[in-house]
Amino acid sequence: xxxxxxxxxxxxxxxxxxxxxxxxxxxxxxxxxxxxxxxxxxxxxxxxxxxxxxxxxxxxxxxxxxxxxxxxxxxxxxxxxxxxxxxxxxxxxxxxxxxxxxxxxxxxxxxxxxxxxxxxxxxxxxxxxxxxxxxxxxxxxxxxxxxxxxxxxxxxxxxxxxxxxxxxxxxxxxxxxxxxxxxxxxxxxxxxxxxxxxxxxxxxxxxxxxxxxxxxxxxxxxxxxxxxxxxxx
Numbered sequence: 095x096x097x098x099x100x101x102x103x104x105x106x107x108x109x110x111x112x113x114x115x116x117x118x119x120x121x122x123x124x125x126x127x128x129x130x131x132x133x134x135x136x137x138x139x140x141x142x143x144x145x146x147x148x149x150x151x152x153x154x155x156x157x158x159x160x161x162x163x164x165x166x167x168x169x170x171x172x173x174x175x176x177x178x179x180x181x182x183x184x185x186x187x188x189x190x191x192x193x194x195x196x197x198x199x200x201x202x203x204x205x206x207x208x209x210x211x212x213x214x215x216x217x218x219x220x221x222x223x224x225x226x227x228x229x230x231x232x233x234x235x236x237x238x239x240x241x242x243x244x245x246x247x248x249x250x251x252x253x254x255x256x257x258x259x260x261x262x263x264x265x266x267x268x269x270x271x272x273x274x275x276x277x278x279x280x281x282x283x284x285x286x287x288x289x290x291x292x293x294x295x296x297x298x299x300x301x302x303x304x305x306x307x308x309x310x311x312x313x314x315x316x317x318x319x320x321x322x323x324x325x326x327x
Contacts, residue, residue: 097277101207109220120232128175131225135172138218145210161267163193171225183229184237188245190226192300194219202274239313245301
């Protein structure tokens with residue numbers, strides 16, 4: 095699929111339209127957007143595996159372990175929008191807009207729109223981003239005090255867990271072992287392992303920018319202890 099080509103552009107436009115409809119209906123108090131988005135997020139990984147039947151990707155083990163950041167974000171999004179769990183919502187908002195949004199803009203996708211995985215890819219990543227927007231815009235969700243440090247902590251948990259799995263299994267979760275074959279932002283951050291350092295700095299910057307809009311209603315810096323704040327939303 096050509097990056098920023100007609101098909102890619104149309105896919106992004108469709109996702110934007112669906113996001114607008116879901117948020118509008120959610121503001122009206124309708125339940126179906128939450129139910130639909132939760133179902134998509136929680137069912138998309140096995141659907142992806144079915145869509146990839148007959149496609150030979152290496153290393154094959156990555157196809158059966160949902161440990162890419164977007165796979166985990168799909169789980170946090172699905173359960174977060176259903177349960178309103180504070181930590182799951184914070185992770186979804188952070189990872190959905192800082193990580194999955196980038197995957198939509200520069201998708202690691204070599205298959206065109208005629209292949210089932212093209213559809214499952216954009217459905218998965220689109221649903222995560224829509225949930226990340228739906229939480230604050232339709233559900234009036236707000237993060238808790240200390241969210242910036244808390245998200246930095248959980249980012250480090252994923253970062254080192256993915257590095258460990260990549261070392262042990264020869265995988266490339268989080269693209270921390272090597273860059274994807276398609277063009278992405280990582281191409282501008284130097285070679286491995288240099289780009290890992292810049293990726294960390296970029297993640298910190300994005301976390302701060304994402305939670306700045308909430309600074310008037312919460313203290314985005316102060317953190318009492320992991321997962322606990324005096325303002326439990």
